[in-house]
Each structure stands twice: as structure tokens, then as C-alpha cells.
Amino acid sequence: MIKKVILITAIVWSCINTASINAQQAATTAQKTIALQHGAHGVGRRRDAAMEKWRAYGLGQFVHWGLYSIPAGEWNGKQYNGAAEWIKSWKEVPATTYDSLMYQFNPTKFNAESWAATAKQMGVKYVTITTKHHDGFCLWPSKYTNFTVANSPYKKDIIGPLVKAYDRRGIDVILYFSIMDWHNPDWRYDIKTREDSVAFDRFKQFTRNQLLELLTLYPAAKGLWFDGTWDKSWVKQAAFADSLEKEMRAMRPGLIIGSRFRADEYGKRHFDSNGNMMGDYEQGWERKIPEKITDVHGNDWDCVMTVPENQWGYSKIWKGHIKTTDELLEMLAKCVSLDGNFVLNFGPKPDGTLRTEELDLAKGIGAWMDTNSEAIYNGEYAGLVKQDWGYYVKKTGTNKIYMLVFNVPVSGALNVVLPSRTAISKVYDLGGPGLSYVPEEIGTSTYFIHLKQQTFKRPFVLVLETADNSKNSGAQYQKAKT
Numbered sequence: 468m469i470k471k472v473i474l475i476t477a478i479v480w481s482c483i484n485t486a487s488i489n490a491q492q493a494a495t496t497a498q499k500t501i502a503l504q505h506g507a508h509g510v511g512r513r514r515d516a517a518m519e520k521w522r523a524y525g526l527g528q529f530v531h532w533g534l535y536s537i538p539a540g541e542w543n544g545k546q547y548n549g550a551a552e553w554i555k556s557w558k559e560v561p562a563t564t565y566d567s568l569m570y571q572f573n574p575t576k577f578n579a580e581s582w583a584a585t586a587k588q589m590g591v592k593y594v595t596i597t598t599k600h601h602d603g604f605c606l607w608p609s610k611y612t613n614f615t616v617a618n619s620p621y622k623k624d625i626i627g628p629l630v631k632a633y634d635r636r637g638i639d640v641i642l643y644f645s646i647m648d649w650h651n652p653d654w655r656y657d658i659k660t661r662e663d664s665v666a667f668d669r670f671k672q673f674t675r676n677q678l679l680e681l682l683t684l685y686p687a688a689k690g691l692w693f694d695g696t697w698d699k700s701w702v703k704q705a706a707f708a709d710s711l712e713k714e715m716r717a718m719r720p721g722l723i724i725g726s727r728f729r730a731d732e733y734g735k736r737h738f739d740s741n742g743n744m745m746g747d748y749e750q751g752w753e754r755k756i757p758e759k760i761t762d763v764h765g766n767d768w769d770c771v772m773t774v775p776e777n778q779w780g781y782s783k784i785w786k787g788h789i790k791t792t793d794e795l796l797e798m799l800a801k802c803v804s805l806d807g808n809f810v811l812n813f814g815p816k817p818d819g820t821l822r823t824e825e826l827d828l829a830k831g832i833g834a835w836m837d838t839n840s841e842a843i844y845n846g847e848y849a850g851l852v853k854q855d856w857g858y859y860v861k862k863t864g865t866n867k868i869y870m871l872v873f874n875v876p877v878s879g880a881l882n883v884v885l886p887s888r889t890a891i892s893k894v895y896d897l898g899g900p901g902l903s904y905v906p907e908e909i910g911t912s913t914y915f916i917h918l919k920q921q922t923f924k925r926p927f928v929l930v931l932e933t934a935d936n937s938k939n940s941g942a943q944y945q946k947a948k949t
């Protein structure tokens with residue numbers, strides 16, 4: 468019975484993901500504004516220092532770690548078809564047997580410093596870590612349940628050392644927290660009876676306790692990443708969730724919370740009934756990336772991405788297509804070019820180490836970032852017409868535009884169309900100090916940059932410095948008379 472509900476919740480969730488969120492927002496903008504008690508707290512981007520910093524991150528890391536890393540997508544020799552971290556919802560897995568995995572959780576090789584060092588070398592600016600996934604197992608010694616690391620053979624807190632290790636390296640920490648909790652007997656998918664409502668009230672207090680506990684124990688954490696918020700039971704808690712959000716924000720000024728935390732009083736999620744985003748950034752870009760700037764409605768957003776198709780927790784077998792370093796770099800470029808951040812998921816092994824495939828990707832991305840991170844940090848939408856060779860990123864507050872090149876045309880000529888009255892004053896290669904280009908003007912504010920070679924092993928970045936060119940009216944280029 469419970470298993471079925473879990474499956475249904477997954478299907479419902481996938482339908483109310485971003486595609487419909489965007490449609491919803493578009494549809495509501497034309498309508499009249501209605502009075503809402505639990506809608507968005509503000510309209511437009513946050514402009515405080517904490518959020519400006521978040522916006523500039525560019526690249527992030529996600530970590531999914533918990534009991535599910537032990538079965539790693541396999542139970543009694545059978546392979547689970549879903550995501551490894553969802554294995555408890557599989558009919559083959561008895562709930563109590565799953566929960567007793569706690570007694571096997573002993574990551575003797577876990578070293579927070581080495582995870583943070585890997586992330587640092589990869590060039591990430593923030594990390595989101597699962598404190599508690601849907602299974603309810605807490606990676607910190609919560610006072611409010613026995614289902615925590617404290618009662619595992621490992622005994623020690625996982626979150627504290629991670630927050631410290633990442634923070635020390637200048638990587639901001641965001642705490643992932645699933646509202647849905649398959650371990651707590653008071654969790655409900657919906658509230659249909661008096662008993663449900665009493666139980667769920669207890670659950671709400673438990674949730675509040677745990678969240679305030681996390682904020683108290685880990686004051687260095689910069690934000691919360693909510694998940695498991697799509698079920699009716701929680702969607703109906705607009706007043707409670709709103710007041711809890713306000714309480715957490717009051718406790719920790721600058722706290723960053725995405726749009727997945729709460730619904731308004733009409734049950735609208737991510738965007739309230741007036742189409743305004745609830746939370747500080749759009750949290751619906753999961754394993755997908757917007758195509759164009761209008762898709763993001765001027766909001767902050769980030770994209771969370773898995774290496775295989777859909778595995779977050781450690782899974783022994785990775786089936787299907789496995790993304791390569793260059794593919795992930797292209798996703799990163801695309802996200803930054805559309806005003807977002809890109810967050811790559813890691814699913815550590817039960818012994819506490821990272822799998823080789825992920826370490827290799829971290830290394831590959833890091834090597835590229837060593838040369839090109841200037842085009843990623845502080846990057847924003849450049850406002851230029853996208854060209855087939857790749858992505859433009861503008862460096863916030865400068866006249867620098869970066870060309871992140873992924874597809875070199877056979878002609879070797881990269882087309883650049885600038886706004887009228889803007890000229891290229893300088894073009895150079897981030898990877899080749901002293902390697903500069905003389906752009907060929909081929910029309911009004913339109914150029915070819917002729918590459919000096921046509922075979923490249925990796926994506927690369929050219930920097931365009933632009934200058935005002937109002938004196939040049941472009942009159943020398945005649946329009947066709949048709």
C-alpha cells in the first residue's frame with residue numbers, strides 16, 4: 468500500500484515540474500492580482516550580498532549520501548529499475564529491513580576534507596548536501612529521532628565535518644532536507660481523517676524542530692534545499708510553511724531557500740496564484756536546462772544534474788548514457804549563459820569514498836575550470852543573439868563578454884553579432900596567453916573571428932572586450948532593397 472503511494476507521488480511530482488510551472492506563470496501574469504496571505508514574499512530578484520554571491524557561483528556540487536548507498540540499487544541480487552536512493556519504495560524491500568541498514572552504516576574511509584578538496588579542485592563554489600533524504604535517515608545526530616548516524620556503527624556526525632571542510636575552502640554549504648519522511652510514522656501523503664490531521668500536526672512540529680536544529684547546529688550553512696514537498700499533506704500547509712519560512716529567515720538573515728519549499732493557500736507550488744515565485748530562486752530545473760532566457764522569467768535559478776540519466780544516490784551499476792566531461796561543461800556553459808548555476812550530483816559509496824567515474828569528472832571539469840573559470844564565476848546572460856558555435860557569458864559589471872566555444876565550424880570563422888554601436892576592441896584566448904585575434908568586420912557590429920586552427924580537443928573560451936562605437940553609424944553597409 469505505502470509502496471504504491473510512493474510511486475504515485477513520484478508520477479504526480481513529475482507532472483507538476485517546471486514545464487507546467489512556466490506555463491502557469493505565463494498564464495497568471497495576464498490575470499488580475501489576487502490578495503494572498505501566503506504567496507511570494509517579494510517580487511523580483513533579491514539584491515542583498517548573500518544572494519548576489521549565490522548568483523555568482525556558476526558551478527556547484529550536489530551530494531546524495533545515506534543508507535541507500537549500501538544496497539546501491541541492488542536487493543537480493545536483483546537490480547532496482549528506479550533511482551538508487553528510492554530503493555526503499557521497491558516492493559522487494561521490506562521497510563524494516565531497509566531501516567536496519569542503519570546498523571551497517573559505517574563509512575570508515577569517509578574524510579570530509581578529501582571531499583571538499585575534490586570539490587575545490589573541480590572549481591565549485593557551493594555544495595548541497597543531503598542531511599535527510601526521503602528515507603528519513605539523518606546524517607546528523609538529530610535529537611528528534613533515533614534514526615540517525617548517532618545510532619549507526621559510525622556514530623559520528625557527518626554534516627558538521629562537511630560544513631567545516633567546505634566552508635574552510637570558501638565553498639558555501641546548502642543543506643538538502645526532505646520534508647517527505649518514510650520513516651516517521653506521522654508522515655502522511657494526504658490528510659483525510661482526524662487521525663491523519665493529529666499525526667501530521669506532530670509531523671509538522673518534528674519538521675520544525677529538525678530544521679531549527681540544523682540551523683542552530685550549522686550556522687555556517689547558507690541555505691536550505693527542500694525536497695519531497697509535493698504531496699497534498701504538505702501542500703495544504705500554506706500557513707504553517709509560510710510561518711516556518713519566516714521564522715527560519717528571521718533566525719538566519721540572508722538564508723537562501725528555493726521555490727520548492729511551500730505552496731500558497733490555493734495549493735500553488737513554486738509560483739503563487741499571482742505567478743510570483745515563492746522563495747529566492749527557481750528550483751524546478753532538475754535534470755533539464757532552459758532553452759532561452761524568456762524561460763527563466765528574470766528569476767534566479769540553478770540546474771541540478773545527474774551523471775547517468777537518473778541516479779542520485781550511489782548505484783553500483785550505471786545504466787544508459789553516462790555524461791562526459793565535455794557534455795557537462797556544455798551544460799555548465801548553457802546554464803551560466805542563461806543566468807543560472809549548474810550543480811553536478813555526486814553519490815558517494817558506502818565506505819565514504821567517491822567512485823572513480825565521479826572523481827575523473829571532477830578532475831576533468833577542474834582542469835577546464837583552471838583555465839576558463841573566469842568565464843563562469845560572476846557570469847550572466849550577455850543579451851546577444853546566440854550563435855551555433857556555443858554560448859556567450861557576460862561578466863557582471865564589466866565590458867567583457869566570453870565566448871564559450873563547443874562547436875567549431877568547418878570554415879573556422881566564428882560569427883559575432885553585437886548590439887549596434889558596439890565594437891570589439893580586443894579578442895583573446897583564455898587558454899593561450901598572448902593568443903589574440905583580429906576580428907574581421909563583416910557588417911554593422913557583425914564580425915568573423917577567424918580561428919588559427921580548426922581542430923580542438925576541448926571546448927575553449929575567447930574573451931571579447933567591447934567598446935562603444937557610436938561614432939560609427941554603420942552607414943557603409945547598405946541594406947538590400949527588396
Ligand code: 16Z
Nearest residue numbers: 477478480481550552553694779
Ligand atoms: C520522479 O519523482 C522523483 C524524482 C526524484 C521524486 C523525487 C526525486 C528526488 C531524488 O531522489 C533526488 O533527491 C532529487 C533531487 N529529488 C527530486
